[in-house]
Amino acid sequence: MSDLATLAYIISAIIFVIGLRMLTNASTARRGNQLSAVAMLIAVLATLVQSGMKLEWILGGIIVGAAIGAYAAIRVKMTEMPELVALLNGTGSLASLLVAWAEYHASLVVAPFTGIAVIIAVTIGGMASTASVVAFLKLSERISGRPILYPNQQLINASILVAVLLLAAVFVIFPASSYWALILIILLVLVLGVLAVLPIGGADMPIVVSLINSSTGLAAAAAGFIISNPVLIVAGALVGASGLILTQIMCKSMNRSLGNVLFSGFGAEVAAGGAAKDAGEPQPITSADAYYLLEAARNVVVVPGYGMAVAQAQHAVKELADLLEENGTEVRFAIHPVAGRMPGHMNVLLAEANVAYEQLVEPGDVNPTMESVDVAIVIGANDVVNPDAREDSSSPLYGMPIINTDHARTVFVLKRSMKPGFAGVENPLFVKPNTRMLFGDAKATILALVGEFKDAAS
Amino acid sequence: MLLLFVFVLAAFLGFELINKIPSQLHTPLMSGTNAISGITVVGAIAAAAAGGTFGTVLGVLAVVLATINVVGGYLVTDRMLEMFGSKKERK
Numbered sequence: 001m002s003d004l005a006t007l008a009y010i011i012s013a014i015i016f017v018i019g020l021r022m023l024t025n026a027s028t029a030r031r032g033n034q035l036s037a038v039a040m041l042i043a044v045l046a047t048l049v050q051s052g053m054k055l056e057w058i059l060g061g062i063i064v065g066a067a068i069g070a071y072a073a074i075r076v077k078m079t080e081m082p083e084l085v086a087l088l089n090g091t092g093s094l095a096s097l098l099v100a101w102a103e104y105h106a107s108l109v110v111a112p113f114t115g116i117a118v119i120i121a122v123t124i125g126g127m128a129s130t131a132s133v134v135a136f137l138k139l140s141e142r143i144s145g146r147p148i149l150y151p152n153q154q155l156i157n158a159s160i161l162v163a164v165l166l167l168a169a170v171f172v173i174f175p176a177s178s179y180w181a182l183i184l185i186i187l188l189v190l191v192l193g194v195l196a197v198l199p200i201g202g203a204d205m206p207i208v209v210s211l212i213n214s215s216t217g218l219a220a221a222a223a224g225f226i227i228s229n230p231v232l233i234v235a236g237a238l239v240g241a242s243g244l245i246l247t248q249i250m251c252k253s254m255n256r257s258l259g260n261v262l263f264s265g266f267g268a269e270v271a272a273g274g275a276a277k278d279a280g281e282p283q284p285i286t287s288a289d290a291y292y293l294l295e296a297a298r299n300v301v302v303v304p305g306y307g308m309a310v311a312q313a314q315h316a317v318k319e320l321a322d323l324l325e326e327n328g329t330e331v332r333f334a335i336h337p338v339a340g341r342m343p344g345h346m347n348v349l350l351a352e353a354n355v356a357y358e359q360l361v362e363p364g365d366v367n368p369t370m371e372s373v374d375v376a377i378v379i380g381a382n383d384v385v386n387p388d389a390r391e392d393s394s395s396p397l398y399g400m401p402i403i404n405t406d407h408a409r410t411v412f413v414l415k416r417s418m419k420p421g422f423a424g425v426e427n428p429l430f431v432k433p434n435t436r437m438l439f440g441d442a443k444a445t446i447l448a449l450v451g452e453f454k455d456a457a458s
Numbered sequence: 459m460l461l462l463f464v465f466v467l468a469a470f471l472g473f474e475l476i477n478k479i480p481s482q483l484h485t486p487l488m489s490g491t492n493a494i495s496g497i498t499v500v501g502a503i504a505a506a507a508a509g510g511t512f513g514t515v516l517g518v519l520a521v522v523l524a525t526i527n528v529v530g531g532y533l534v535t536d537r538m539l540e541m542f543g544s545k546k547e548r549k
Contacts, residue, residue, distance in 0.1 A: 023483070040494070065525025095521075105516065106513045213495070236495065239495040
């Protein structure tokens with residue numbers, strides 16, 4: 001590595017750090033992201049300049065990759081953001097696996113330290129890549145979001161892991177004659193990535209995607225150890241750390257431990273006793289009647305969930321909120337940290353619809369004022385408003401901080417059917433005496449309410 | 459071993475940097491750091507340049523995948539943050 005290249009890498013690493021720091025503050029985040037892209041450009045240029053060989057192939061690869069990435073980023077709908085991030089995690093981690101493989105292929109003789117780095121890059125990168133694909137399939141509901149369980153699941157996964165460790169030991173000790181071991185490890189970790197995510201329910205995907213995000217960074221750092229490049233190590237470590245912090249925040253918002261998320265098959269069984277303590281019948285309401293209640297309301301809280309994303313109802317919701325405010329009603333949006341399918345999912349959708357940041361409140365701030373709320377409108381959210389999380393110690397959700405919409409004077413629940421939520425847990429909120437159900441597509445329902453307001457005004 | 463030292467310090471720096479994040483920024487932070495993890499493209503370029511035919515195939519494939527990650531990640535993060543920003547200008 002030339003001195004000039006080293007200097008370029010140091011500058012790149014510094015800009016990455018500054019960019020990341022700016023990304024954690026709303027007013028500087030966009031600049032921070034752009035700075036980070038500049039850092040990436042510097043690192044890539046410095047590498048290109050000194051690589052020299054096969055430049056036409058490398059540039060070709062960059063052009064193809066950039067075209068695909070740009071196409072995906074420009075075309076993606078904001079509601080599909082979790083799926084895209086899952087897929088991007090997959091491509092990045094698979095790239096780290098290939099780098100490790102190619103570097104080993106080039107030399108075949110590697111020092112033990114490098115050998116360990118190869119194994120780590122291949123294992124983390126390989127698992128994260130297929131795990132991302134399964135997460136993508138679950139998020140886009142191409143396969144069931146329900147946990148997929150089969151007998152001896154833990155035992156099978158543990159056996160594969162032990163096999164990987166044994167092969168890794170062989171590989172590190174006899175690197176020159178162990179090409180076969182590396183290939184076996186690659187195959188095993190790809191399978192293991194699939195098996196690890198299958199038993200995790202769709203509602204836990206925000207945690208899984210955060211964890212994969214962290215892994216992708218660690219795989220890049222491991223690749224950095226193989227080629228002795230500090231900029232990979234610094235950038236990879238930063239991503240690994242930030243992904244872990246996000247994972248931790250998500251676990252806290254669900255009051256669950258990471259081990260519980262990964263290994264419990266949460267939501268596979270319908271909560272026992274949930275069906276037995278039948279409190280009453282759900283009470284449907286027409287949009288005309290709902291309009292009268294809203295028209296008279298002084299204080300409204302909207303609780304969006306994944307259903308709002310599915311129905312792409314965010315713009316309609318914003319229109320309704322504007323009409324309510326014109327009518328003198330105070331409107332707030334209560335955002336649960338794990339609402340939706342990735343961290344901050346609802347914030348992105350509401351920002352797209354131009355909802356003011358000041359109108360967004362967190363559960364801890366809105367709950368104490370819930371008694372004075374006239375109408376709480378739950379749009380496609382379910383588990384984050386389930387009162388069992390507070391009251392029923394036998395519920396799988398018990399202990400998870402929720403938004404106490406059941407304490408509002410009236411609750412409207414917009415829902416497609418009486419099906420339980422992603423976690424598969426019954427929700428007694430739907431049959432509470434102060435709850436009214438508005439069945440149907442969330443967007444159509446909101447637009448009907450908007451229509452009522454407009455008819456009344458004209 | 460010196461590299462391990464770099465790794466530990468950088469990870470520590472990461473934890474310190476990202477301690478408090480407003481929940482509004484969770485998604486952009488995730489997709490932004492996701493783009494950063496595409497830094498593996500640097501390793502991919504090195505691998506593509508160094509190896510024989512098969513090594514180059516692996517390397518170029520890694521370049522394509524990592525570049526998708528980099529370009530897709532940065533662009534989509536920018537798109538999101540632009541939405542957050544435009545809202546402020548309006549006021």
